Amino acid sequence: MSDEPEKKAAHEQPLVHMELLVSNLLRGGVLVSLAFIVVGTIVTFVNHPEYARSSAELQRLTQPGAAVYTSIGQTASGMLAIHGQAIVAAGLLLLIATPVIRVGVSAVAFLWEGDKTYAAICFVVLFLLLVSFFLGKAE
């Protein structure tokens, strides 16, 4: 009778750890990327006070070709020049990376807990994501 809840706890414990880990990871990723996006937006409007008045500027900001940051290198050099939009782009990159990091960290955590089946599943998903990312480049 008394060992019943103990058994259950022992069975469920690893998964509870995993859930906290994944949850904290997602929360951290969201908060950091949100901070970048908010700061970048503020910097953009501080650097360009005319954005609060002129309607012509919106056209320029959203016309085809306006997305100038297309790599990590460009984003980094834009950030060094304190370009608000580069800081936003960095935040967006972090946001995009968060789910992938989640899968990678889960893989390692499952391995750590000795759950080989699930570690393998996570690694397969990670592999598929990387393949589809690099195939997308060919286009």
Place this chain on the structure above:
Amino acid sequence: MTPLQFELAVFCVSLAAGLLGALLGLGGGIIVVPALTLLFKIDIRYAIGASIVSVIATSSGAAAAYVRERMANIRVAMVLEIATASGALTGAFIAGLVQPRWLYIIFGLILGYSSLMMFRRGHGEGLVTRRAPWADFLKLHSSYYDEAQRRNVTYRVVRTRVGLGLMYVAGVVSGLLGIGSGALKVPALDLAMHLPIKVSTATSNLMIGVTAAASAAVYFRRGDIDPFVAAPVAMGVLLGAVIGARLLGRLRNSTIRGVFVAILVWISVQMLWKGIRG
């Protein structure tokens, strides 16, 4: 409209998209894309780029809470992500071989049928006793605390292989059309695998971010993500998703099911219209 007004207006629209997306396990693209193109006259490329960002924002923003509350089933999500990721890869490969027109019609019909079945299942939600060797082996069965019912709900997962097959199809479709990330996932989890409706939408939420991340990276490199358009979308959707995640537990199952079915009917009609018009 000045850039400042634009950012504020897009933020408000995105807040609603994030809230709805978090509750229903959808990406929010159904609100973000039409709002940006029709209301704000944004180029369709940037609208799609912003909507893929909104899928990831909804997913991470809501799933942080869902995973902690065990509303989202991590194991189910991990297993099925193999199917969605390989499906998306297949879709990217065969794009160009299939006419999108027929896809829209087939997809529209599948969603229409799913919405009918999901509406009918509302009466029979409960215990399932069929054998489930795959789910047993993969330890997919679980439980969650339902705030609305004030009790722990234990559920068994069944027909894992059917679920994998449907998720593969969902992956192919989203790889080909760039849409339908959640619209096909929730019915598969609900109808085939018999997850409770809240667990279905929460688990779909956790999954959609992973598939979207690979495409988002490609869009970014291609220059389809304009930070000025994507920033207010990301901020609004994240905030909306966090609020939505707090609400889901308190809402009644029948409410979630009803709203989901209504949205599904709407998406299915849109798809059929796109296909028929050519």
